[in-house]
Amino acid sequence: MNPEAAAFTITGVSIGYPGRPVIDQLSLSPLPPASVTTLVGPNAAGKSTLLRGVAGLLPARGVVRLGDLTLSGATRGAWTRRVGFMPQTLPAGARLLALESVVAALAASQPDEGLSLSQSAMRARAMATLERLGVGGLALEPLDALSGGQRQLIALAQAIVRRPAALLLDEPTSALDLRHQEQVMRVARDLATTGMMVIVVLHDLAMAARWGSHMVVLSQGRLAAEGPPDQVLTSALLARVYGVDARVERCSAGRLQIMVDGVIDHGSSRSGAPPPSLPPP
Ligand SMILES: Nc1ncnc2c1ncn2[C@@H]1O[C@H](COP(=O)(O)OP(=O)(O)OP(=O)(O)O)[C@@H](O)[C@H]1O
Secondary structure (H helix, E strand, O other): OOOOOOOEEEEEEEEEEOOEEEEEEEOOOOEOOOEEEEEEOOOOOOHHHHHHHHOOOOOEEEEEEEOOEEOOOOOHHHHHHHEEEEOOOOOOOOOOEHHHHHHHHHHOOHHHHOOOOOHHHHHHHHHHHHHHOOOHHHOOOEHHHOOHHHHHHHHHHHHHOOOOOEEEEEOOOOOOOHHHHHHHHHHHHHHHHOOOEEEEEOOOHHHHHHHOOEEEEEEOOEEEEEEOHHHHOOHHHHHHHHOEEEEEEEOOOOOEEEEEEEEOOOOOOOOOOOOOOOOOO
């Protein structure tokens, strides 16, 4: 168990952009160490804004706490060493090799760690992280030359190489094939079993239900629901938050499946009809 393992709490948090409030006074139940929470919600609900705010990349009001450390009270270095963040996309134009970029992410945490890994130890840890994600073969490739999915895996390696106590992953599987999706979610779960608190933004609700023990649903910057996925995911929630007519069923393997029957328009239900503003086919 990670000795830094501690609950992650978000209380009365508001985050936004100049002239554009997005997250409004959000409070969640404490997210315990050794857990995977999935963060879901419609486009523009504020999921990325929330993660970026609690990662310390956007100004946030309210209290974000990891154990006895708070976002507002910690230095940026102390917070980012303990709270790892994987953005939706890697910044464009990075000229580094993949391995160098992971070493750089690790090196950035060194002064705060109170220990100084040698260059070769950092390279070894970075290489092991790439191999764990199945992309050791990309180590000497320039980031600019990688596919979208490959860049996503390198971004994940950069986030986890520091071994943070809390890990925030923004749609880590959006560009990945089925095998890599499975691999990434397994890594997230394995990291949680070492004591890490992991939050993962996902659009695939069945995947979110499968991999998370706790689900948070955001809608228009506010909390729509949270709790165990099989209690949160109901037809009523999907209608209210996503505007779809859908059924939630358990398949023979015991996993939740979502079957969407149509879009809810003007009070119609299960019509499957296009919105009235569209021309007839
Ligand atoms: N840099 C920015 N400046 C101003 N507004 C922004 C900025 N980034 C996002 N927004 C706005 O904040 C709101 C929430 O966006 P956010 O990206 O957090 O949503 P999301 O739930 O992650 O969406 P998606 O599922 O589409 O990725 C949107 O209305 C968006 O237009």
